[in-house]
Amino acid sequence: MTATTAAVIAARQVGKAYGPTTALDDVSLTLGPGEIVAVTGPSGCGKSTLLHCLSGILRPDRGEVWFQGRNLAGESERARSRLRRTAFGVLFQFGQVVADLTAQENVALPLQLGGARYREAAATARRWLDELGVGDLAGKRPGEMSGGQQQRVALARALVTGPAVLFADEPTGALDSLAGEQVLAALVRLARGQGTAVLLVTHDARVAAYADREITMRDGRVESDGLIAAGGVA
Ligand SMILES: Nc1ncnc2c1ncn2[C@@H]1O[C@H](COP(=O)(O)OP(=O)(O)O)[C@@H](O)[C@H]1O
Ligand SMILES: [Mg+2]
Numbered sequence: 001m002t003a004t005t006a007a008v009i010a011a012r013q014v015g016k017a018y019g020p021t022t023a024l025d026d027v028s029l030t031l032g033p034g035e036i037v038a039v040t041g042p043s044g045c046g047k048s049t050l051l052h053c054l055s056g057i058l059r060p061d062r063g064e065v066w067f068q069g070r071n072l073a074g075e076s077e078r079a080r081s082r083l084r085r086t087a088f089g090v091l092f093q094f095g096q097v098v099a100d101l102t103a104q105e106n107v108a109l110p111l112q113l114g115g116a117r118y119r120e121a122a123a124t125a126r127r128w129l130d131e132l133g134v135g136d137l138a139g140k141r142p143g144e145m146s147g148g149q150q151q152r153v154a155l156a157r158a159l160v161t162g163p164a165v166l167f168a169d170e171p172t173g174a175l176d177s178l179a180g181e182q183v184l185a186a187l188v189r190l191a192r193g194q195g196t197a198v199l200l201v202t203h204d205a206r207v208a209a210y211a212d213r214e215i216t217m218r219d220g221r222v223e224s225d226g227l228i229a230a231g232g233v234a
Helices: 047-054 077-086 103-113 118-131 147-159 177-194
Strands: 009-018 021-031 036-040 062-067 088-091 165-169 197-201 213-218 221-227
Touching: 009 047, 021 047, 021 062, 021 221, 036 047, 036 177, 047 165, 047 197, 077 088, 088 147, 103 118, 103 147, 118 147, 147 165, 147 177, 165 177, 177 197
Parallel strands: 036 197, 036 213, 088 165, 165 197
Antiparallel strands: 009 021, 009 062, 213 221
């Protein structure tokens, strides 16, 4: 992203502590529209806390988080939660798919919460499952699927509303390397296809190769921030 490109999301001097533990210390960064950025660094360096502050799950103690002209750090839990539902997608290490719903119902859910009718939501969900190669599992519940299949369902659910930003925290951390690569390749392809910016948190340096830019963190601070020379593998 160049200096003239508007940021889709920007953190300014964000700080967050848990009691005596400083998790984030003066973190500033921007994410451009459609940009795929990896956040890497050792366990405990503050990656998840950063993602939670940027996505409005946590309110930082200090600093600002700007999204579409609003400082989320100053907004209520209700307003932030609405934003997460409408403008953000989230994907965690364990998919958080709803165990009692089928794959198709899981993916249709965010559309229905946004007011879509059942039939329309179901048809769109089915297209996303097909796109991710798990269309034949549309009627199955998560308990009947492998971890990689569940994570693809979770990915479809995170992207189905066409969010401005996808926040992914170690999305392949619980998968074997083949399943992990399939999920990542699909994540990058589908996010690029609809212009969803991605903040991809990982402690796995190989995962960062899928991104346009890598931010490394250490002890709650940004250590480096720069374009990846190869421009990503996908
Ligand atoms: N809920 C919490 N309560 C207390 N300390 C926490 C909590 N979450 C994270 N921490 C601490 O904050 C620091 C940053 O954690 P985290 O953001 O989870 O790092 P990472 O995702 O890079 O592993 C660590 O020292 C961690 O132990
Ligand atoms: Mg973490």
